Amino acid sequence: MHVAAVTLLACCLLAVAEDPVKRPEDLLKDKLSQIVDEEMDTDKDGSVTVGELQAWLQAAQVSAVEENVDRQWRYYEPELHDVLSWEGYNPEKKEVLHWDKYKNLTFPDSVHVVQTMIIMLIQLIMFSLSCPLTYLCCTVLNQEPPTEESTSLRDILVKTERRWKTADSNEDGYLEKEEFKLVLHPEESDKMSDVLVLETIEDMDSDKNGEVSLDEYMAHLSKVAGPERDDPAWAQAQQSNFASYLDKNKDGSLSREEMKEWVVPPYDRYEADAWRLMSVADKDNDAKLSKQDIMDHHEYFVSPSWAREEQSEGIKHDEF
Ligand SMILES: [Ca+2]
């Protein structure tokens, strides 16, 4: 789900709490109508272009990411610490968070603490659905005998530590807030793209040969797909996407390089989403959306990824 959609849904949940009489769908439409006027149609000419849509999607993502990072940064209570500048002298006091503290709070080893964490993390999920760290609401580390669940938690710990080390420019174990953001939202920086590709391969590569076969690819998509997974046309479209676009050298598997184009596409994802929304809602094909066009297709604007799924020749990979 796109973060903009999550933000909009979160606004509506708050609105429902304030106005329990109105139907949630009406509240959602009211909110969307307000967003069209105040945020999308920036030149106030009564219609929304691809450029305006793109800017709105990007701004919504940026603000949702910042909000999530702020909230988590405060939760972990960073400490003031001497940080050396890149020249290596004149240490400066900065707010930083150490890996050990993050690890102990995020991967606690007592059931009681875990229960508290689960409640907190479920709240966080609302705001960070695009982040793999939301898998963290699980159970106990280091229990014996190892269960599948504890094994996967250990996997997550290993992956999280790898993200941490990649984000930690001066390798002292401490992250500043901007670096911490990379751990929570690695998709926001090129610096993290290799780590992200590696994580994706590890998640999908069941036979551990370092590449993703068509079977492994389809098994992963079926796991993250909705009810469309039962539609033979959907499976066929995914297979043909794999064969025609992703598997560039046609050897039947996705290498790390091929995975990179899928996980970190070289195009602007906001522009791509904007064009998808345009193609869904632009009835008279003038590359502009009236407010009515948007309200008539409000479900796609509440969750722009729906438009993406509808055009299933595209990549179904937005749950990462
Ligand atoms: Ca406009």
Ligand SMILES: [Ca+2]
């Ligand atoms: Ca550091």
Ligand SMILES: [Ca+2]
């Ligand atoms: Ca494999």
Ligand SMILES: [Ca+2]
């Ligand atoms: Ca290949």
